[in-house]
Amino acid sequence: MATNPIDILFSLKGRIGRTTWWIASLAVLVAAIAGVFLFNEDNFDESAHAIAEAPTMAAFLWAAICGYVAISLNVKRFNDAARSRWLGLAFAIAGAALLTGWGLGAFHHPFAATVETAVFWLLALPIALALAEAGTRPSASPVIAA
Numbered sequence: 001m002a003t004n005p006i007d008i009l010f011s012l013k014g015r016i017g018r019t020t021w022w023i024a025s026l027a028v029l030v031a032a033i034a035g036v037f038l039f040n041e042d043n044f045d046e047s048a049h050a051i052a053e054a055p056t057m058a059a060f061l062w063a064a065i066c067g068y069v070a071i072s073l074n075v076k077r078f079n080d081a082a083r084s085r086w087l088g089l090a091f092a093i094a095g096a097a098l099l100t101g102w103g104l105g106a107f108h109h110p111f112a113a114t115v116e117t118a119v120f121w122l123l124a125l126p127i128a129l130a131l132a133e134a135g136t137r138p139s140a141s142p143v144i145a146a
Contacts, residue, residue, distance in 0.1 A: 008076070009069045015080035016073065017139055024073050025131075032066035035059070053105030060103045067095050074134050082140035083133065091130035098123045 008016060008024060016024070039059035055063070075088040098120070101107045107120045 008073070010072055012072050012075050014076050015139075016076045017080060018077070018135065018137075021073055021077045021080075021134060025070065025135075028066050028069050028073065032063055035062040035066065053108040054103060055105075060099075063099055063102070067099050071095060074130060077134040080139050081134070081137040083137065087130055087133060090126045094123045094126040098127070 007014060008020065009028075036055065036059045039062050040056055054060075071088065071092045074091050075085065078085060078088050098107070101116070101119065101123070106116045110117055110120050
């Protein structure tokens with residue numbers, strides 16, 4: 001089990017329990033939301049020619065860092081719950097595609113009836129399923145050497 005906070009948040013190796021995963025995931029969610037709101041302020045606007053619906057570069061980079069932390073938390077949680085790393089990979093691919101679309105300004109209105117909205121929700125589905133699996137599955141028994 002990882003005990004160092006840096007290892008818990010940034011390493012893809014190791015295992016973490018469900019309680020640690022919940023606490024760390026909620027902290028990352030709060031940090032991501034707060035950072036995106038703070039970094040999308042007008043004083044971070046880097047160009048008059050930027051895409052109008054896209055976030056600032058500072059907000060995008062902050063969201064990318066928080067996304068990596070979420071991926072590492074989920075990979076370690078799936079290891080602890082004896083689940084395949086493919087579930088973590090599906091979470092990572094969907095999250096990266098969602099982040100890229102948001103960075104390009106495609107998912108600015110997630111509840112409008114557009115093709116971008118359908119893509120947004122199709123990408124959000126594997127993320128939601130992976131989070132539900134990580135949050136509800138009990139830890140696997142430790143392997144006892146004979």
